[in-house]
Amino acid sequence: MHIHTKYLILLLVLFTSCKSPKSSSSENSPNIIFIFADDLGYGDLSSYGAKDISTPNIDFIAENGIKFTDFYSVSSVCTPSRAGMLTGRLPQRFGLNGVLFPDSHTGMPSSEYTIAELLKDNNYRTGMVGKWHLGHKHEYLPLQQGFDFFFGIPYSNDMASTVYFRGNNVIDHFPDQSLMTKKLTDEALKFIELNSKNQFYLYVAHPMPHVPIYASEDFIGTSKRGLYGDVIQELDWSVGKILNKLDEMKLLENTMVIFSSDNGPWLTMKEMGGSSGGLRNGKMYTFEGGMRVPTLAMYKGLIPVGIETNEIASQLDWFPTFASITNSEIPENMILDGLDIREILKGNSFGFERDYLFFDYEKLEAYRKGDWKIKLPYQGWPGSWYKSPIDAHDTLLFNLSEDPGEKNNIFEYNKVLARKLADSMIKKYDDMGELPNSIVIRTDADESHLRELNIEK
Numbered sequence: 163m164h165i166h167t168k169y170l171i172l173l174l175v176l177f178t179s180c181k182s183p184k185s186s187s188s189e190n191s192p193n194i195i196f197i198f199a200d201d202l203g204y205g206d207l208s209s210y211g212a213k214d215i216s217t218p219n220i221d222f223i224a225e226n227g228i229k230f231t232d233f234y235s236v237s238s239v240c241t242p243s244r245a246g247m248l249t250g251r252l253p254q255r256f257g258l259n260g261v262l263f264p265d266s267h268t269g270m271p272s273s274e275y276t277i278a279e280l281l282k283d284n285n286y287r288t289g290m291v292g293k294w295h296l297g298h299k300h301e302y303l304p305l306q307q308g309f310d311f312f313f314g315i316p317y318s319n320d321m322a323s324t325v326y327f328r329g330n331n332v333i334d335h336f337p338d339q340s341l342m343t344k345k346l347t348d349e350a351l352k353f354i355e356l357n358s359k360n361q362f363y364l365y366v367a368h369p370m371p372h373v374p375i376y377a378s379e380d381f382i383g384t385s386k387r388g389l390y391g392d393v394i395q396e397l398d399w400s401v402g403k404i405l406n407k408l409d410e411m412k413l414l415e416n417t418m419v420i421f422s423s424d425n426g427p428w429l430t431m432k433e434m435g436g437s438s439g440g441l442r443n444g445k446m447y448t449f450e451g452g453m454r455v456p457t458l459a460m461y462k463g464l465i466p467v468g469i470e471t472n473e474i475a476s477q478l479d480w481f482p483t484f485a486s487i488t489n490s491e492i493p494e495n496m497i498l499d500g501l502d503i504r505e506i507l508k509g510n511s512f513g514f515e516r517d518y519l520f521f522d523y524e525k526l527e528a529y530r531k532g533d534w535k536i537k538l539p540y541q542g543w544p545g546s547w548y549k550s551p552i553d554a555h556d557t558l559l560f561n562l563s564e565d566p567g568e569k570n571n572i573f574e575y576n577k578v579l580a581r582k583l584a585d586s587m588i589k590k591y592d593d594m595g596e597l598p599n600s601i602v603i604r605t606d607a608d609e610s611h612l613r614e615l616n617i618e619k
Protein backbone atom coordinates (compact mmCIF):
# COMPACT_ATOMS: atom_id res chain seq x y z
CA MET A 163 0.00 0.00 0.00
CA HIS A 164 2.76 2.39 1.01
CA ILE A 165 4.78 1.49 -2.03
CA HIS A 166 1.85 2.09 -4.27
CA THR A 167 1.29 5.56 -2.88
CA LYS A 168 4.97 6.36 -3.29
CA TYR A 169 4.93 5.26 -6.91
CA LEU A 170 1.81 7.23 -7.52
CA ILE A 171 3.40 10.40 -6.17
CA LEU A 172 6.54 9.79 -8.20
CA LEU A 173 4.47 9.26 -11.33
CA LEU A 174 2.52 12.42 -10.69
CA VAL A 175 5.72 14.39 -10.23
CA LEU A 176 7.18 12.94 -13.42
CA PHE A 177 4.00 13.58 -15.33
CA THR A 178 3.73 17.18 -14.18
CA SER A 179 7.35 17.99 -14.86
CA CYS A 180 7.45 16.25 -18.24
CA LYS A 181 4.38 17.93 -19.60
CA SER A 182 5.92 21.31 -20.31
CA PRO A 183 9.12 21.92 -18.41
CA LYS A 184 9.63 25.50 -19.57
CA SER A 185 6.05 26.78 -19.42
CA SER A 186 5.21 28.44 -16.16
CA SER A 187 2.74 31.21 -15.70
CA SER A 188 3.56 33.14 -12.56
CA GLU A 189 1.41 35.54 -10.59
CA ASN A 190 2.80 38.30 -12.75
CA SER A 191 1.76 36.73 -16.03
CA PRO A 192 -1.00 38.92 -17.37
CA ASN A 193 -4.52 38.04 -18.37
CA ILE A 194 -5.08 38.73 -22.05
CA ILE A 195 -8.24 40.11 -23.64
CA PHE A 196 -8.14 40.35 -27.41
CA ILE A 197 -11.07 42.26 -28.92
CA PHE A 198 -11.61 41.89 -32.65
CA ALA A 199 -14.01 43.97 -34.73
CA ASP A 200 -15.10 42.64 -38.13
CA ASP A 201 -14.44 44.77 -41.24
CA LEU A 202 -13.73 47.87 -39.16
CA GLY A 203 -11.76 50.32 -41.31
CA TYR A 204 -8.64 52.36 -40.61
CA GLY A 205 -10.74 55.54 -40.47
CA ASP A 206 -13.49 54.37 -38.13
CA LEU A 207 -12.16 55.25 -34.66
CA SER A 208 -11.72 58.73 -33.25
CA SER A 209 -8.14 57.86 -32.29
CA TYR A 210 -7.53 57.17 -36.01
CA GLY A 211 -9.05 60.44 -37.17
CA ALA A 212 -12.79 59.72 -37.44
CA LYS A 213 -14.68 62.96 -36.76
CA ASP A 214 -18.18 61.51 -37.06
CA ILE A 215 -17.79 58.50 -34.74
CA SER A 216 -16.89 58.83 -31.08
CA THR A 217 -14.93 55.98 -29.48
CA PRO A 218 -13.62 57.21 -26.09
CA ASN A 219 -13.36 53.73 -24.53
CA ILE A 220 -11.40 52.22 -27.39
CA ASP A 221 -9.23 55.34 -27.52
CA PHE A 222 -8.61 54.93 -23.76
CA ILE A 223 -6.58 51.83 -24.63
CA ALA A 224 -4.21 53.92 -26.76
CA GLU A 225 -4.13 56.77 -24.25
CA ASN A 226 -2.97 54.25 -21.64
CA GLY A 227 -0.87 52.17 -23.98
CA ILE A 228 0.22 51.99 -27.58
CA LYS A 229 -1.30 52.93 -30.92
CA PHE A 230 0.04 51.21 -34.04
CA THR A 231 0.02 53.16 -37.31
CA ASP A 232 1.35 50.35 -39.53
CA PHE A 233 -0.33 47.24 -38.23
CA TYR A 234 -1.34 44.54 -40.70
CA SER A 235 -3.97 41.92 -40.83
CA VAL A 236 -2.96 38.48 -42.10
CA SER A 237 -5.52 38.65 -44.90
CA SER A 238 -8.07 41.08 -46.31
CA VAL A 239 -10.91 38.63 -45.55
CA CYS A 240 -12.27 36.99 -42.40
CA THR A 241 -11.29 33.31 -42.28
CA PRO A 242 -7.58 33.43 -43.17
CA SER A 243 -7.18 36.60 -41.12
CA ARG A 244 -8.46 34.82 -38.00
CA ALA A 245 -6.53 31.63 -38.73
CA GLY A 246 -3.28 33.60 -38.98
CA MET A 247 -3.98 35.61 -35.85
CA LEU A 248 -4.68 32.50 -33.74
CA THR A 249 -1.69 30.48 -34.97
CA GLY A 250 1.01 33.06 -35.73
CA ARG A 251 1.31 31.34 -39.09
CA LEU A 252 0.42 32.38 -42.62
CA PRO A 253 -2.73 30.34 -43.31
CA GLN A 254 -1.33 29.51 -46.77
CA ARG A 255 0.91 27.08 -44.90
CA PHE A 256 -2.15 24.97 -44.10
CA GLY A 257 -4.39 25.77 -47.03
CA LEU A 258 -6.97 27.85 -45.18
CA ASN A 259 -6.42 30.71 -47.57
CA GLY A 260 -10.00 31.94 -48.25
CA VAL A 261 -13.41 32.43 -46.70
CA LEU A 262 -15.41 29.46 -45.40
CA PHE A 263 -19.15 29.36 -46.14
CA PRO A 264 -22.00 27.42 -44.55
CA ASP A 265 -21.59 24.81 -47.29
CA SER A 266 -17.87 24.36 -46.55
CA HIS A 267 -17.24 21.18 -44.63
CA THR A 268 -13.61 21.94 -43.85
CA GLY A 269 -11.99 24.09 -41.18
CA MET A 270 -8.71 24.97 -39.52
CA PRO A 271 -6.87 21.66 -39.10
CA SER A 272 -6.67 20.44 -35.53
CA SER A 273 -2.95 19.92 -36.08
CA GLU A 274 -2.59 23.71 -35.91
CA TYR A 275 -1.56 24.90 -32.44
CA THR A 276 -3.53 27.99 -31.46
CA ILE A 277 -2.93 30.76 -28.95
CA ALA A 278 -5.70 29.17 -26.90
CA GLU A 279 -3.81 25.86 -26.82
CA LEU A 280 -0.53 27.59 -26.03
CA LEU A 281 -2.04 29.41 -23.05
CA LYS A 282 -4.23 26.53 -21.89
CA ASP A 283 -1.10 24.37 -21.77
CA ASN A 284 0.28 27.03 -19.45
CA ASN A 285 -2.68 26.80 -17.08
CA TYR A 286 -4.66 29.72 -18.44
CA ARG A 287 -8.43 29.48 -18.69
CA THR A 288 -9.31 30.22 -22.28
CA GLY A 289 -12.59 31.68 -23.50
CA MET A 290 -14.05 32.87 -26.75
CA VAL A 291 -17.09 35.00 -27.35
CA GLY A 292 -18.30 35.96 -30.82
CA LYS A 293 -17.66 34.97 -34.42
CA TRP A 294 -15.46 31.91 -35.01
CA HIS A 295 -15.41 31.35 -38.79
CA LEU A 296 -12.73 28.65 -38.79
CA GLY A 297 -15.03 25.70 -39.48
CA HIS A 298 -18.49 25.03 -38.07
CA LYS A 299 -18.39 21.23 -37.92
CA HIS A 300 -17.83 19.75 -34.47
CA GLU A 301 -14.16 18.87 -34.97
CA TYR A 302 -13.29 22.47 -35.93
CA LEU A 303 -15.20 24.38 -33.25
CA PRO A 304 -13.35 26.47 -30.61
CA LEU A 305 -13.60 23.80 -27.88
CA GLN A 306 -11.57 21.50 -30.12
CA GLN A 307 -8.97 24.24 -30.72
CA GLY A 308 -7.95 25.02 -27.15
CA PHE A 309 -10.85 27.07 -25.80
CA ASP A 310 -12.46 26.04 -22.50
CA PHE A 311 -15.47 28.22 -23.24
CA PHE A 312 -17.30 29.34 -26.39
CA PHE A 313 -20.40 31.42 -26.89
CA GLY A 314 -21.04 32.87 -30.31
CA ILE A 315 -21.78 32.36 -33.98
CA PRO A 316 -20.11 29.89 -36.35
CA TYR A 317 -19.42 32.16 -39.34
CA SER A 318 -20.26 35.60 -40.73
CA ASN A 319 -23.59 37.14 -39.79
CA ASP A 320 -24.67 37.46 -43.45
CA MET A 321 -24.42 33.72 -44.01
CA ALA A 322 -27.35 31.34 -43.82
CA SER A 323 -28.56 30.32 -40.39
CA THR A 324 -26.72 32.62 -38.04
CA VAL A 325 -27.13 30.69 -34.78
CA TYR A 326 -25.80 30.91 -31.26
CA PHE A 327 -23.53 28.15 -30.04
CA ARG A 328 -22.75 27.52 -26.42
CA GLY A 329 -19.81 25.14 -26.36
CA ASN A 330 -20.40 22.60 -29.11
CA ASN A 331 -24.17 22.96 -29.23
CA VAL A 332 -26.56 25.27 -31.01
CA ILE A 333 -28.74 26.84 -28.33
CA ASP A 334 -30.60 29.48 -30.34
CA HIS A 335 -31.54 29.23 -34.00
CA PHE A 336 -32.88 32.77 -34.28
CA PRO A 337 -30.69 35.23 -32.38
CA ASP A 338 -31.75 38.86 -32.60
CA GLN A 339 -28.81 40.54 -34.33
CA SER A 340 -29.73 43.96 -32.98
CA LEU A 341 -28.99 42.59 -29.49
CA MET A 342 -25.86 40.69 -30.49
CA THR A 343 -23.24 43.18 -29.30
CA LYS A 344 -25.01 43.38 -25.93
CA LYS A 345 -25.41 39.63 -25.58
CA LEU A 346 -21.77 38.94 -26.41
CA THR A 347 -20.65 41.66 -24.02
CA ASP A 348 -22.69 40.05 -21.22
CA GLU A 349 -21.04 36.70 -21.94
CA ALA A 350 -17.59 38.31 -21.92
CA LEU A 351 -18.24 40.01 -18.58
CA LYS A 352 -19.46 36.73 -17.06
CA PHE A 353 -16.31 34.98 -18.24
CA ILE A 354 -14.12 37.66 -16.63
CA GLU A 355 -16.05 37.41 -13.35
CA LEU A 356 -15.80 33.62 -13.26
CA ASN A 357 -12.06 33.73 -13.90
CA SER A 358 -11.00 36.67 -11.76
CA LYS A 359 -9.00 34.39 -9.46
CA ASN A 360 -7.01 32.65 -12.19
CA GLN A 361 -5.15 33.71 -15.30
CA PHE A 362 -7.27 33.88 -18.40
CA TYR A 363 -7.23 34.59 -22.12
CA LEU A 364 -10.45 35.94 -23.57
CA TYR A 365 -10.96 36.36 -27.31
CA VAL A 366 -13.91 38.64 -28.08
CA ALA A 367 -14.67 38.53 -31.80
CA HIS A 368 -17.57 40.88 -32.51
CA PRO A 369 -19.56 40.01 -35.65
CA MET A 370 -20.09 43.78 -36.08
CA PRO A 371 -19.62 45.93 -38.13
CA HIS A 372 -19.74 43.20 -40.81
CA VAL A 373 -22.80 43.80 -43.05
CA PRO A 374 -25.68 43.37 -42.23
CA ILE A 375 -25.08 45.84 -39.43
CA TYR A 376 -27.26 46.16 -36.36
CA ALA A 377 -27.23 48.31 -33.25
CA SER A 378 -29.53 48.05 -30.25
CA GLU A 379 -32.20 50.69 -29.74
CA ASP A 380 -30.03 52.48 -27.18
CA PHE A 381 -27.48 53.34 -29.84
CA ILE A 382 -29.63 54.13 -32.87
CA GLY A 383 -29.04 57.74 -33.89
CA THR A 384 -26.17 58.34 -31.46
CA SER A 385 -23.40 58.95 -34.03
CA LYS A 386 -22.91 61.38 -36.89
CA ARG A 387 -22.31 58.57 -39.39
CA GLY A 388 -25.66 56.88 -39.55
CA LEU A 389 -26.21 53.28 -38.52
CA TYR A 390 -22.57 52.34 -39.21
CA GLY A 391 -21.36 54.92 -36.70
CA ASP A 392 -24.01 53.81 -34.19
CA VAL A 393 -22.75 50.23 -34.47
CA ILE A 394 -19.17 51.31 -33.78
CA GLN A 395 -20.29 53.39 -30.81
CA GLU A 396 -22.02 50.33 -29.38
CA LEU A 397 -18.77 48.38 -29.81
CA ASP A 398 -17.07 51.23 -27.97
CA TRP A 399 -19.65 50.90 -25.17
CA SER A 400 -18.82 47.19 -25.04
CA VAL A 401 -15.10 47.90 -24.65
CA GLY A 402 -15.98 50.33 -21.85
CA LYS A 403 -17.99 47.64 -20.06
CA ILE A 404 -15.03 45.26 -20.26
CA LEU A 405 -12.56 47.88 -18.99
CA ASN A 406 -14.92 48.80 -16.13
CA LYS A 407 -15.34 45.16 -15.19
CA LEU A 408 -11.55 44.72 -15.08
CA ASP A 409 -11.28 47.81 -12.91
CA GLU A 410 -14.04 46.59 -10.59
CA MET A 411 -12.33 43.20 -10.20
CA LYS A 412 -8.93 44.92 -9.68
CA LEU A 413 -7.61 43.27 -12.83
CA LEU A 414 -6.98 46.32 -15.00
CA GLU A 415 -3.27 46.55 -14.22
CA ASN A 416 -2.51 42.91 -14.81
CA THR A 417 -4.49 42.46 -18.00
CA MET A 418 -3.27 43.11 -21.50
CA VAL A 419 -6.15 44.52 -23.53
CA ILE A 420 -5.91 44.69 -27.30
CA PHE A 421 -8.41 46.10 -29.79
CA SER A 422 -8.07 45.47 -33.53
CA SER A 423 -9.92 44.57 -36.73
CA ASP A 424 -9.75 41.47 -38.91
CA ASN A 425 -9.53 43.34 -42.24
CA GLY A 426 -10.38 46.62 -43.93
CA PRO A 427 -13.83 48.07 -44.68
CA TRP A 428 -16.33 46.48 -47.08
CA LEU A 429 -16.53 49.33 -49.54
CA THR A 430 -19.23 48.02 -51.89
CA MET A 431 -21.65 48.22 -48.94
CA LYS A 432 -21.34 52.03 -49.25
CA GLU A 433 -22.70 53.76 -46.12
CA MET A 434 -23.24 50.37 -44.44
CA GLY A 435 -19.49 49.72 -44.73
CA GLY A 436 -16.62 51.51 -43.01
CA SER A 437 -13.97 54.00 -44.05
CA SER A 438 -10.38 53.23 -44.98
CA GLY A 439 -9.34 56.65 -43.65
CA GLY A 440 -7.62 57.64 -46.90
CA LEU A 441 -5.91 54.30 -47.49
CA ARG A 442 -6.36 52.75 -50.92
CA ASN A 443 -9.26 50.34 -51.44
CA GLY A 444 -10.62 48.01 -48.73
CA LYS A 445 -11.66 44.48 -47.90
CA MET A 446 -10.71 41.78 -50.46
CA TYR A 447 -7.68 43.74 -51.69
CA THR A 448 -4.07 43.78 -50.62
CA PHE A 449 -3.82 47.53 -50.99
CA GLU A 450 -3.37 49.20 -47.59
CA GLY A 451 -7.11 49.79 -47.13
CA GLY A 452 -7.74 46.05 -47.08
CA MET A 453 -4.78 45.06 -44.95
CA ARG A 454 -3.85 47.88 -42.57
CA VAL A 455 -6.02 47.84 -39.46
CA PRO A 456 -6.39 50.09 -36.41
CA THR A 457 -4.70 48.39 -33.45
CA LEU A 458 -4.34 49.54 -29.85
CA ALA A 459 -2.95 47.76 -26.80
CA MET A 460 -2.50 48.44 -23.11
CA TYR A 461 -0.77 46.52 -20.33
CA LYS A 462 0.64 48.40 -17.39
CA GLY A 463 3.47 45.99 -16.70
CA LEU A 464 4.99 46.42 -20.14
CA ILE A 465 3.56 49.16 -22.34
CA PRO A 466 4.32 52.83 -21.59
CA VAL A 467 1.40 55.25 -21.50
CA GLY A 468 0.28 57.04 -24.65
CA ILE A 469 2.92 55.95 -27.14
CA GLU A 470 2.60 55.51 -30.91
CA THR A 471 4.69 53.31 -33.15
CA ASN A 472 5.10 53.16 -36.90
CA GLU A 473 7.04 49.91 -36.80
CA ILE A 474 5.53 47.23 -39.03
CA ALA A 475 3.57 44.78 -36.89
CA SER A 476 0.94 42.16 -37.60
CA GLN A 477 -1.72 39.87 -36.16
CA LEU A 478 0.82 37.08 -36.77
CA ASP A 479 2.89 38.58 -33.95
CA TRP A 480 0.46 37.94 -31.11
CA PHE A 481 1.24 34.22 -30.85
CA PRO A 482 4.98 34.62 -30.19
CA THR A 483 4.38 37.81 -28.18
CA PHE A 484 1.82 36.21 -25.86
CA ALA A 485 4.16 33.24 -25.47
CA SER A 486 6.92 35.63 -24.46
CA ILE A 487 4.97 37.72 -21.95
CA THR A 488 3.27 34.72 -20.32
CA ASN A 489 6.39 32.56 -20.34
CA SER A 490 4.61 29.86 -22.36
CA GLU A 491 6.62 27.37 -24.33
CA ILE A 492 6.33 27.33 -28.11
CA PRO A 493 6.62 23.74 -29.45
CA GLU A 494 10.14 23.18 -30.70
CA ASN A 495 9.61 22.54 -34.39
CA MET A 496 6.75 24.96 -34.93
CA ILE A 497 7.27 27.27 -37.90
CA LEU A 498 5.99 30.74 -37.05
CA ASP A 499 5.64 33.73 -39.37
CA GLY A 500 5.09 36.32 -36.65
CA LEU A 501 7.70 38.02 -34.49
CA ASP A 502 7.81 38.66 -30.75
CA ILE A 503 6.95 42.40 -30.57
CA ARG A 504 7.59 42.80 -26.86
CA GLU A 505 10.24 45.44 -27.58
CA ILE A 506 7.88 47.34 -29.89
CA LEU A 507 5.24 47.32 -27.14
CA LYS A 508 7.83 48.88 -24.83
CA GLY A 509 8.33 51.69 -27.33
CA ASN A 510 11.54 50.41 -28.90
CA SER A 511 12.18 49.53 -32.54
CA PHE A 512 13.16 46.33 -34.30
CA GLY A 513 16.47 47.82 -35.36
CA PHE A 514 16.10 46.23 -38.79
CA GLU A 515 13.81 46.72 -41.78
CA ARG A 516 10.93 44.36 -41.26
CA ASP A 517 9.27 42.77 -44.28
CA TYR A 518 5.81 41.33 -44.86
CA LEU A 519 4.06 39.19 -47.50
CA PHE A 520 0.52 39.95 -48.69
CA PHE A 521 -1.57 37.08 -50.07
CA ASP A 522 -4.95 36.75 -51.74
CA TYR A 523 -5.96 33.10 -51.42
CA GLU A 524 -2.87 31.17 -52.57
CA LYS A 525 -1.59 34.04 -54.66
CA LEU A 526 1.26 36.24 -53.48
CA GLU A 527 0.22 39.78 -54.41
CA ALA A 528 2.47 42.23 -52.61
CA TYR A 529 5.46 42.67 -50.33
CA ARG A 530 6.51 45.39 -47.93
CA LYS A 531 10.00 46.00 -46.65
CA GLY A 532 10.67 49.07 -44.51
CA ASP A 533 8.94 52.02 -46.20
CA TRP A 534 8.61 50.28 -49.57
CA LYS A 535 5.78 48.21 -50.92
CA ILE A 536 5.85 46.41 -54.24
CA LYS A 537 2.64 45.14 -55.80
CA LEU A 538 2.63 42.48 -58.50
CA PRO A 539 0.71 42.89 -61.78
CA TYR A 540 -3.05 42.38 -61.47
CA GLN A 541 -5.55 41.42 -64.14
CA GLY A 542 -8.30 43.77 -62.92
CA TRP A 543 -11.84 43.12 -61.72
CA PRO A 544 -15.01 44.56 -63.28
CA GLY A 545 -16.75 45.02 -59.94
CA SER A 546 -19.66 43.14 -58.40
CA TRP A 547 -22.08 43.66 -55.54
CA TYR A 548 -19.52 42.33 -53.09
CA LYS A 549 -16.15 43.36 -54.52
CA SER A 550 -15.13 46.82 -55.74
CA PRO A 551 -13.98 47.27 -59.35
CA ILE A 552 -10.30 47.72 -60.02
CA ASP A 553 -8.33 48.44 -63.19
CA ALA A 554 -5.65 46.08 -64.36
CA HIS A 555 -2.18 47.27 -63.37
CA ASP A 556 1.46 46.39 -63.94
CA THR A 557 4.00 46.24 -61.14
CA LEU A 558 3.49 49.07 -58.65
CA LEU A 559 5.96 50.53 -56.20
CA PHE A 560 5.08 52.87 -53.34
CA ASN A 561 6.93 54.67 -50.58
CA LEU A 562 4.43 54.20 -47.77
CA SER A 563 6.04 56.68 -45.38
CA GLU A 564 5.43 59.48 -47.90
CA ASP A 565 2.43 57.98 -49.65
CA PRO A 566 0.33 55.77 -47.33
CA GLY A 567 -2.61 56.18 -49.75
CA GLU A 568 -0.65 54.39 -52.53
CA LYS A 569 -1.45 57.11 -55.05
CA ASN A 570 1.97 57.65 -56.51
CA ASN A 571 3.45 54.67 -58.38
CA ILE A 572 7.21 55.24 -58.52
CA PHE A 573 8.12 51.94 -60.19
CA GLU A 574 9.29 53.55 -63.47
CA TYR A 575 11.97 55.62 -61.74
CA ASN A 576 13.15 53.05 -59.22
CA LYS A 577 13.60 49.80 -61.10
CA VAL A 578 16.81 48.86 -59.33
CA LEU A 579 15.12 49.20 -55.96
CA ALA A 580 12.07 47.30 -57.26
CA ARG A 581 14.34 44.46 -58.45
CA LYS A 582 15.96 44.27 -55.02
CA LEU A 583 12.59 44.18 -53.29
CA ALA A 584 11.33 41.53 -55.70
CA ASP A 585 14.40 39.42 -54.97
CA SER A 586 13.90 39.51 -51.21
CA MET A 587 10.18 38.90 -51.67
CA ILE A 588 10.84 35.81 -53.77
CA LYS A 589 13.38 34.56 -51.27
CA LYS A 590 10.94 34.93 -48.38
CA TYR A 591 8.19 33.25 -50.39
CA ASP A 592 10.46 30.39 -51.52
CA ASP A 593 11.54 29.84 -47.93
CA MET A 594 7.95 28.85 -47.14
CA GLY A 595 8.50 25.75 -49.27
CA GLU A 596 5.78 24.07 -51.24
CA LEU A 597 2.35 25.22 -50.10
CA PRO A 598 -0.59 22.81 -49.85
CA ASN A 599 -3.72 23.12 -51.97
CA SER A 600 -6.56 25.20 -50.64
CA ILE A 601 -8.79 23.41 -48.14
CA VAL A 602 -11.50 26.04 -48.54
CA ILE A 603 -14.13 23.91 -50.22
CA ARG A 604 -17.53 25.10 -51.35
CA THR A 605 -19.69 22.08 -51.92
CA ASP A 606 -22.23 23.82 -54.12
CA ALA A 607 -19.59 25.05 -56.50
CA ASP A 608 -17.22 22.13 -56.91
CA GLU A 609 -19.39 19.10 -56.13
CA SER A 610 -16.76 17.73 -53.78
CA HIS A 611 -19.59 16.02 -51.89
CA LEU A 612 -20.12 13.86 -54.95
CA ARG A 613 -16.42 13.06 -55.18
CA GLU A 614 -16.38 12.12 -51.51
CA LEU A 615 -19.19 9.66 -52.12
CA ASN A 616 -17.47 8.41 -55.25
CA ILE A 617 -20.46 9.33 -57.39
CA GLU A 618 -19.86 10.16 -61.04
CA LYS A 619 -21.84 13.15 -62.20
Ligand code: MG
Nearest residue numbers: 200201240424
Ligand atom coordinates in the same frame (compact mmCIF):
# COMPACT_ATOMS: atom_id res chain seq x y z
MG1 MG B 1 -13.92 40.58 -41.79
